[in-house]
Structure formats: structure tokens, C-alpha cells
Amino acid sequence: MQLATVIENRVKASDLLEDFKKHPVIQGLIKGGESVEYSAHLIPVTGLKVLPLLAKDGILITGDAAGLVLGTGLILEGANFAMASGIAAAETVIKAREKGNYTQATLGHYEELLRKGFVLKELQTFKKAPAFLENKRIYTTYPEMACDMAMKIFENDGTLRKGTFKTLRDSMKGRISMWQLFADALRAKESL
Amino acid sequence: MKVEEKLALNKFEIDREVHITIDESKCQECKLNQCVYACPADCYVFRDQHVTFSYEGCLECGSCRIACDQGAIRWVNPRGGFGICYQYG
Numbered sequence: 001m002q003l004a005t006v007i008e009n010r011v012k013a014s015d016l017l018e019d020f021k022k023h024p025v026i027q028g029l030i031k032g033g034e035s036v037e038y039s040a041h042l043i044p045v046t047g048l049k050v051l052p053l054l055a056k057d058g059i060l061i062t063g064d065a066a067g068l069v070l071g072t073g074l075i076l077e078g079a080n081f082a083m084a085s086g087i088a089a090a091e092t093v094i095k096a097r098e099k100g101n102y103t104q105a106t107l108g109h110y111e112e113l114l115r116k117g118f119v120l121k122e123l124q125t126f127k128k129a130p131a132f133l134e135n136k137r138i139y140t141t142y143p144e145m146a147c148d149m150a151m152k153i154f155e156n157d158g159t160l161r162k163g164t165f166k167t168l169r170d171s172m173k174g175r176i177s178m179w180q181l182f183a184d185a186l187r188a189k190e191s192l
Numbered sequence: 193m194k195v196e197e198k199l200a201l202n203k204f205e206i207d208r209e210v211h212i213t214i215d216e217s218k219c220q221e222c223k224l225n226q227c228v229y230a231c232p233a234d235c236y237v238f239r240d241q242h243v244t245f246s247y248e249g250c251l252e253c254g255s256c257r258i259a260c261d262q263g264a265i266r267w268v269n270p271r272g273g274f275g276i277c278y279q280y281g
Contacts, residue, residue, distance in 0.1 A: 038198035
């Protein structure tokens, strides 16, 4: 959940979690389960649009504190980047200790390691994803259209069905223009 | 499951030093009460035309500080060993 979405819609994340648990598909999966702890974390998904602050004199920043989190809508990753950045930070500190120098210049080695490894490469690949995911149609219009189309395609009440493309056009009516759909698809191609 | 039931599962070491302080004069100007929706632990509750606050069940996520558009919330981490003590991560 994005914090901004929670606030804008004036719903509580805790209520959404309870609704989610009541969903017929989820209910079966968690049946007989027991809650052992209740936790909450705020995760910064900023993307690489601005390179996060990684090193300063005497300081290295790792994991989600440095914004090393990848969210593309399909995946939300961070533990892998946290581990890799932790290793890179440790290696950098060992080097700095050998030199007895903990200035930003020496600690800059940390950023080099992240660039060489998968962390900054992956974030680079998906750097446009966070901005793309702010498009509200992804969470409203498109799921509505998908459900509407599925109904029209799979429901058979005896009335004659239309071809799939015509069904798509019907589902788009009042929701989105063909131009807008293409523009979003193009942006998805570039961002994800 | 209610939020208070969930919070009862958690281990807290309540510190006498308060880690969140609210500038209530700013709250009086506030119309949206965004903290109420942002907080997953119901630390902020809208009651009798105003928001009441307690820091005891705080899960230390920091959402309230970002959600508050009045800049009324001062938020620091509790001292080491205090606050929420997650047992499972």
C-alpha cells in the first residue's frame, strides 16, 4: 500500500488487511493459522531518479535507508539489496580501515561496488517504474476493465456474444479512450 | 481481528521518555486528520471533535510524521532496547 493512497482514500491499512484476509481465495490459505506478531514498516520506493545518498565522511547507508528498494508493481524487493549493500559496505569498511581513512573519498568505493554488482544495475533498469506506478488508472480503470471483459467473455446467458476486440471496445466505453490506452501501454513498455 | 488484539501479541518495552511529541496548537488548524488513517496501530484516534494520541502501541513505522501536513509531529526513535521489540522481524 502506498501511504499517499491510504491518506487520500481515508482508509486504514489495518482494515484493508482484514478485508484481504476475508477474501475467499485468501481465507482458505490462512485457515487454522495464528497471528504471532503485528508489525508495520514504511518502505521508501523512490527509484533511481535521484541517486540516493550512499556515502559521506564516516557514514555508509545501506538497504532501504538508502532507498535501495525495487518496486515495479509486479515485484517489491529489498531484502536482496539490503544483503548485497551490507556486504559491499563491509568490504568498503575493511578497505578504509586498512588505509585508516574514513572520508567520503575512500568510502566512495562502496558506490563503485554497488554499480558493479546487481543493486544499482537493477534499479537503473527500472528507474522509471515508480513514476509510472503513480498512474491511478492502473489501480482503478484497468482492473475494472479486466473484470468487465472477463464477465463478457466467460458469461453465457444465451445472448449472442461479440468478438473479443469488440468486447474490449465495449469495456473501454466511458472508461478510457483508445489514445489513452496506447499512451499507457507505451509508457508501461518503457518503464517496466 | 481488531488492532488492539493484534497489538496485544507484540512485545513492548515502554520508555518513560516519549519518542513522539505533538504540537497540539497545530492540530487545532488541521482539517484532514491524516495521522488517523496513516497510523497502523491506532495511536491517533478521532474522538469528541479532536484527535487524541498515545505513543504506547507505536510500531515505529514513521508513517504519521510523513502523513501530517501540519508539521505537528516530532518523531525520534526510542532509546535502544525500548519501544516495539519485534520477535519475528
